[in-house]
Amino acid sequence: MAVKTYIEAIRDGMRDEMRKDERVIVLGEDVGVKGGVFKATEGLHKEFGEMRVIDTPLAESGIVGVAIGAAINGLRPIAEIQFQDFIMPAVDQIISEAAKIRYRSNNDFGVPMVVRAPFGGGVHGALYHSQSMEAMFCHIPGLKVVVPSTPHDAKGLLRSAIRDPDPVLYFEHKRAYRLIKGEVPEDEYTEPLGRAAVRRSGDDIAIFSYGLMVHFCLEAAEALSRDGFECEVVDLRSLRPLDRQAIVDAAKKCGKVLVVQEANLAVSVASEVAAIVAEECFEYLDAPVRRLGGPEVPAVPFSPPLEEFYMVNPAKVEHALRELAAY
Amino acid sequence: MAVKTYIEAIRDGMRDEMRKDERVIVLGEDVGVKGGVFKATEGLHKEFGEMRVIDTPLAESGIVGVAIGAAINGLRPIAEIQFQDFIMPAVDQIISEAAKIRYRSNNDFGVPMVVRAPFGGGVHGALYHSQSMEAMFCHIPGLKVVVPSTPHDAKGLLRSAIRDPDPVLYFEHKRAYRLIKGEVPEDEYTEPLGRAAVRRSGDDIAIFSYGLMVHFCLEAAEALSRDGFECEVVDLRSLRPLDRQAIVDAAKKCGKVLVVQEANLAVSVASEVAAIVAEECFEYLDAPVRRLGGPEVPAVPFSPPLEEFYMVNPAKVEHALRELAAY
Amino acid sequence: MAVAKPKPDARQDSKVDPDLLRTMYRHMVRARVLDERMWVLNRQGRAPFVISCQGHEAAQVGMAMALRPGYDWLAPYYRDLAVTLVIGMTPRDHLLAVLARAADPNSGARQMPAHYGCRRLNIITGGSPVATQVLHAAGAALASKVRGEDAVALTSLGEGSTSEGDFHEGLNFAAVHRLPVICVVENNGYAISVPWEKQGAIKDVAQRAQGYGMPGVIVDGTDVVACYHAAVEAVARGRRGEGPTLIEAKVARLTPHSSDDDDRVYRSREEVADNKAHDCVARFRLELEESGVLAPGDAAEIRAEAMREVDRALEEAEASPLPSPESALLHVYAEDV
Amino acid sequence: MAVAKPKPDARQDSKVDPDLLRTMYRHMVRARVLDERMWVLNRQGRAPFVISCQGHEAAQVGMAMALRPGYDWLAPYYRDLAVTLVIGMTPRDHLLAVLARAADPNSGARQMPAHYGCRRLNIITGGSPVATQVLHAAGAALASKVRGEDAVALTSLGEGSTSEGDFHEGLNFAAVHRLPVICVVENNGYAISVPWEKQGAIKDVAQRAQGYGMPGVIVDGTDVVACYHAAVEAVARGRRGEGPTLIEAKVARLTPHSSDDDDRVYRSREEVADNKAHDCVARFRLELEESGVLAPGDAAEIRAEAMREVDRALEEAEASPLPSPESALLHVYAEDV
Ligand SMILES: Cc1ncc(C[n+]2csc(CCOP(=O)(O)OP(=O)(O)O)c2C)c(N)n1
Ligand SMILES: Cc1ncc(C[n+]2csc(CCOP(=O)(O)OP(=O)(O)O)c2C)c(N)n1
Ligand SMILES: [Mg+2]
Numbered sequence A, B: 001m002a003v004k005t006y007i008e009a010i011r012d013g014m015r016d017e018m019r020k021d022e023r024v025i026v027l028g029e030d031v032g033v034k035g036g037v038f039k040a041t042e043g044l045h046k047e048f049g050e051m052r053v054i055d056t057p058l059a060e061s062g063i064v065g066v067a068i069g070a071a072i073n074g075l076r077p078i079a080e081i082q083f084q085d086f087i088m089p090a091v092d093q094i095i096s097e098a099a100k101i102r103y104r105s106n107n108d109f110g111v112p113m114v115v116r117a118p119f120g121g122g123v124h125g126a127l128y129h130s131q132s133m134e135a136m137f138c139h140i141p142g143l144k145v146v147v148p149s150t151p152h153d154a155k156g157l158l159r160s161a162i163r164d165p166d167p168v169l170y171f172e173h174k175r176a177y178r179l180i181k182g183e184v185p186e187d188e189y190t191e192p193l194g195r196a197a198v199r200r201s202g203d204d205i206a207i208f209s210y211g212l213m214v215h216f217c218l219e220a221a222e223a224l225s226r227d228g229f230e231c232e233v234v235d236l237r238s239l240r241p242l243d244r245q246a247i248v249d250a251a252k253k254c255g256k257v258l259v260v261q262e263a264n265l266a267v268s269v270a271s272e273v274a275a276i277v278a279e280e281c282f283e284y285l286d287a288p289v290r291r292l293g294g295p296e297v298p299a300v301p302f303s304p305p306l307e308e309f310y311m312v313n314p315a316k317v318e319h320a321l322r323e324l325a326a327y
Numbered sequence C, D: 001m002a003v004a005k006p007k008p009d010a011r012q013d014s015k016v017d018p019d020l021l022r023t024m025y026r027h028m029v030r031a032r033v034l035d036e037r038m039w040v041l042n043r044q045g046r047a048p049f050v051i052s053c054q055g056h057e058a059a060q061v062g063m064a065m066a067l068r069p070g071y072d073w074l075a076p077y078y079r080d081l082a083v084t085l086v087i088g089m090t091p092r093d094h095l096l097a098v099l100a101r102a103a104d105p106n107s108g109a110r111q112m113p114a115h116y117g118c119r120r121l122n123i124i125t126g127g128s129p130v131a132t133q134v135l136h137a138a139g140a141a142l143a144s145k146v147r148g149e150d151a152v153a154l155t156s157l158g159e160g161s162t163s164e165g166d167f168h169e170g171l172n173f174a175a176v177h178r179l180p181v182i183c184v185v186e187n188n189g190y191a192i193s194v195p196w197e198k199q200g201a202i203k204d205v206a207q208r209a210q211g212y213g214m215p216g217v218i219v220d221g222t223d224v225v226a227c228y229h230a231a232v233e234a235v236a237r238g239r240r241g242e243g244p245t246l247i248e249a250k251v252a253r254l255t256p257h258s259s260d261d262d263d264r265v266y267r268s269r270e271e272v273a274d275n276k277a278h279d280c281v282a283r284f285r286l287e288l289e290e291s292g293v294l295a296p297g298d299a300a301e302i303r304a305e306a307m308r309e310v311d312r313a314l315e316e317a318e319a320s321p322l323p324s325p326e327s328a329l330l331h332v333y334a335e336d337v
């Protein structure tokens, strides 16, 4: 199997689907000739032309609103938001429109659209090129939210997202783009939306995470393993819907739970995972459910000491695990 | 003390502060001559004139963005969003700008602004005049989110919100406007932001709720009281920040917890409350933390049978309490 | 790109077939009769919410008749009752919505009435947030263009809604990509209580077109034939691949904003009376009778026919069941069945 | 409201005091020297990010010099290095930001460089999302008006950013309320890689003004004196309470979009070379030397002086400490101290 970077897998996923299905188009800022600011769409403009790879005006509500209309009229648009931080002007089109169109039309209309956006910190991007803003979308019925952590999943989940009949927000960790490499099958495999994946099994502590943080969790889990504590690492992958069964199974098996995310904790994905565990695993818990995430400040600051202080890293995960283990 | 409706208390709060502080202005759609679609600003245009009570163009991002600029240049704007459902186009100005301005300027600038918006269902308002969209804002550091449940708090919390140096989202339950009446002191009292209020004390089950739901919880609590179960009813009031201490105290005291909200549950305020309890009250819990809220559908549907099915009501609260009591 | 004033001779130089004129009149009357009936139901407490097309019928019928139903796309707004009737929806469809019945084809009674949608007729489902549909029309037009079809997309909104960012982003996108979009602004002078002077510092909404590089056309929205001609021209332009057109139809809102509004606090009774005196339906009837297109008695018969249709539709709607409570859980995602 | 072409005799009929011309030139050189130094630091790996004002200096200096520093309000964007220097910020201030030092007055090194802000000088803190600042300028102007002051608010953005809804909502609000807003669009023809033709179907950005009912003025943004005159006129208009003005300054982006961009994939080297050949700083120097405003040697001395200032500023910035890690928790709310 070929080894690819995370961003190559995303690019391949788009290219393959565009070759296979001419209804698939890509639109966004700088996605054409430039191939995107991260090069995720590199080569697509050349291969598929400007009818299917569209450099839009600088207007995010416009990008998503146009994608919705195009999806309703038979296309399969992939809208790229240059940075997830800049999805905010499109929130009305995503939450008031895309998420509600099937429901409000009593299943007469659907919006088969993917919105791709790079998120996450640790790249000196400061407040507006580092955010992890998935939580607000995970609250919204009608949306699906996906965050791959490996090149294999990046391609397999993107295929499923493009083929899905409903709007899918596909969030890519920008630091993983070139940092994370892995084997990607040549064949036309898919990964299902809505399912978590167990990355490491153990029965002492269940760790739930997603995106780049999964790799930090695996690193920390290895460190504890040397002292005989075996952690189960569950990659949530799908943040809406959450894989309730996978969460409950791992939590019950281990009796201790740590949820790890890059975003700040209040009213977040970690809150929901902790609430599910508290509701459904009460009699199996041997310790309080623990959450590790960013501090309650607006976003990742720029200066290196500040950014380092903000970011979750393997050492912080290990520290939290040792506390739980000692409980 | 005079008995006022919830909406009268809000109107009085604005009028009093405008009389006291000429920096306070009101802006929004139809807030002028018409006095707002719910009449919340009735009489203000006549008393304070169109320089301070401004009918804006139909543009929510504009309303909030202008309020931010005016606040930065010394005013104390109260921006009215006609329905909370229509706050979505303003999310970028609220989350990317207002919430981050103090932090990003290292305390050089602040945004003393209040954004008022009516929320909530049960008024045949259907998908876009019934939503409870507080959760997404409660995730955001830099914002404060307040939801009063009584006329007394409506006025006292609004005063504090207007005087607060940071942006406050003040969400009013539209069904409470004329339904909820109560005594309101004549004097210039305030209620602090960030503090919950215990509405009923008991030590069997702790109920956490906010807005109109608090009244449903009190009703259900009375029903259980007849059978000897005493519930503590905690009105959260401030959804960001949450009053962690008040939550932990009540949960530890009762050992059983029910969180009630009108919004759907996934990644919501109820998730955060449950997560806090699971983290901090582990050794005190006698039952799983239970959450009651709207179903996981995009919003409240219009037709009466559908709306009734969707809405939380006292009977549903009572049912959940009896299940917990029986655990 | 100068704003095109309606040619005074517009009526003369436009040979419109008498049958077409009669059809236009029939559509206008049908919409008016249905709209009036909804208000009756509201006053009787049988319909919680009504929002009206009264005063907009000429503009709506004129524009809609320039389209190919089921081929062209529409992203209308809540006043466009007459538009939906011309394209193929029925009084029954809308009374099902007004009475919140399960069979409402717009939304299964999930949305308030006047939130139109019908896949079969390419009428894109609309929500309540204003101006968002302008982008949906641009997207639908883009899709048609990508497939090499010559379908156009007509979207409409009120003048107040042109203050929203989505209006700007939608028209700009349509212009840059030369998309076959016809954006109809039904300018009735008010956004609920807020007059046009507080929405824009320009005399005519059509002027906004100049910021996008598309024609901005002004028509008398109480003149159905003028509206029809303006739309026919815009549609032809779109089909030829020459891009979008903004049409401002100057209309009058003959009712309060909706059944929840009381307009006495913000507009004078004189103004309201004056509007009623220039009712587009009455005006068209007079013209048709003067020109002999309608014989004596025709108008009365057309109205009676509309009444009968609405009566029947109401009976059927009332006999139709409400949705079952649990059905509230359906259709969040495609797999929910 | 026709677009006002710059009068050919603009230079003649404008008696500009030679000292003022020299000051303008000094500001332009100072900004250019500082900007160039930032790129050096970037290539040396000492500055992770640089975004440039090179090619925009004439527009920025001309516009900013029409304002009263500390009285008028500014909501600039990331290219406005020269604007901030004219208003009173210093090379030291910005090098502290580039080197991410705690003493950075813009943000305490919390934001990327070029996110300007200074309460003392009424320079409103800017974030990264484009066009949001247009509304902040409108709000600041509203507040001044409410208090009866005659301060104006100048906001600037790139031509691509005029596609955003906030641009529309901001200018429309300012026009309706006749607010003293000067909106400067620095049109360098590109939004990162996207050319103007893909942002708007109009020749000039200034045309957008017509949709709002305000003057749309086009100036040669490489002509500092023309920009100054355009701004002086717009500021006077604002102070007189006559409302906002949109000024389009046609400039050239002499660098890639930022230190993260490679513009070779989307623009020809010829184009870049041609832009450099019309460098506004070199052009102004020539004019001033021809007209004798600068004596031989003056220009060299002005540049040397700027170099010395930047050298000193860099030394000071490098000697200045980074923020402490825990300080990341401060100033989320006013009570955090
Ligand atoms: C985004 C948004 N904000 C506010 C509203 C509330 N609202 C409904 S209709 C309306 C006025 C619309 O006026 P106009 O666009 O002129 O259309 P008209 O009703 O006059 O035909 C308002 C403010 C809304 N539906 N959507
Ligand atoms: C809302 C938003 N979307 C996207 C971006 C990413 N971005 C930063 S600058 C830029 C291009 C801006 O071009 P223009 O407005 O012409 O200004 P210029 O850089 O050319 O001076 C883009 C797309 C952003 N900062 N904000
Ligand atoms: Mg109107």
Ligand SMILES: [Mg+2]
Pocket: D158, D159, D160, D186, D187, D188, D189, D190, D191, D192
């Ligand atoms: Mg540009």
